[in-house]
Amino acid sequence: MASIAPWKQALNAHIQTLACPTFSFATASQAGGISTPHVRTLVFRGFYAELPANKYNPVSGNTGFKSDLIAFTTDKRMEKFRDLGGVEGVASSSLPTVTNNVEACFWIPAGENPMIGKQWRIRGRCFVLPRDLEAEENGVKETKNWLIRKLSKESGGDGSDFDFAREYKAHFGNLSPVLRGSFRNPFPGAPKELGSGGLTPKSPIGDDQLDEGVALSHFRLAVIEPTRVEYLDLETSRKTIWVQVGSDAEKNEKLENFGKVDGSWREVEVWP
Structure with a gap:
């Protein structure tokens, strides 16, 4: 059973002060022997296994569990997914775990002076989780076992009774209907002149449609496993x-x- 990191409580308290909990996310891709950096703005979706309550989400996540893993969501068709080592076109149930070294940066502005504040930089490994963590493929089973080791249970014991399918669906349900619908948009980055490919752009997915197959086939949950954490308080x-x-x-x-x-x-x- 994992122990909770000593920096987590302070980081989480600072994130809760943000109107929109975004962070900068740095990766590097390799092509032709050339390393290309990428920086994106992502939304913090809570610590894995600690999905924030959402009165609009009909699916609740697991309760009584904690972890230090920073969660965000992505579309497996996006460049970000490929930068993290993903392979497009693999069936979701057999999608291998993909990993890469990344850095996340949170900026927490001071209330009276947004030019002064607090900065958290978190280096670690990023894992895009397979959609089906109950599959029998070796890579998927290894990912599930790794996640169980990263979980702690408030009542004691390990995370062997954690419901991974429920957690996946709850993260999808925690998104807004418009953002859920974006996962069945045409291929991200494709020229509009090529048409929609039969998909339905700008079509929200309601709370009663959380089993929508096309969107779920593209939706992925990712976690960052912190290995180095840096905190800078410019006020002090x-x-x-x-x-x-x-x-x-x-x-x-x-x-x-x-x-x-x-x-x-x-x-x-x-x-x-």
Whole structure:
């Protein structure tokens, strides 16, 4: 059973102050030996297994579970999915787990002066989760077992009774009808002169249509597993980093003998 990271409570409290909880998301793609950086603005969808309550969503997520995994949603037809190592055209039930090193950055402006605030930078590995985590393929089973190890249960025990299908559908239901409908839009990035390909652009999906097959076939849930967390408070000129004990980040930054250890994390105050 996973323990909760020491930085999580503060990060979550700061995110809750945002009218729209967005963050910058950095990836790099490789093509022809050339690395191309990409930065996108994504919406924080909560920590995996802790889906925020939504009175408009008829499907509730799992209760009594926690994790440190940062969740967001994506369309498997998008360039972002391919940047993370995804393969287009694979049947959803056999879609392999895809992973990549990424960095997320949250900016929390001060109320009286938006030029001064707090910044959280989170490095880690990103996993686009298979749609069907009950499938028998080895890659899918490995992903499910990995997720179970990342979950903690408030009543004790592991996450073996976690309902992954329910969590997937609840995340889809937590989106607005318009955003749900975007998953059955024509292929993202395709010239409009090619037509809609028989799909239905700008067609919302209501709360009573959460089994809509086309949209669900494109919808994916992704999680970031933090491996290094950096917090900068410009109001107090304070900077703190957390690295996992024994990690490459701890060794590369020569932090083994500094700060304090809390569970599997080392916390070190550094000069801003």
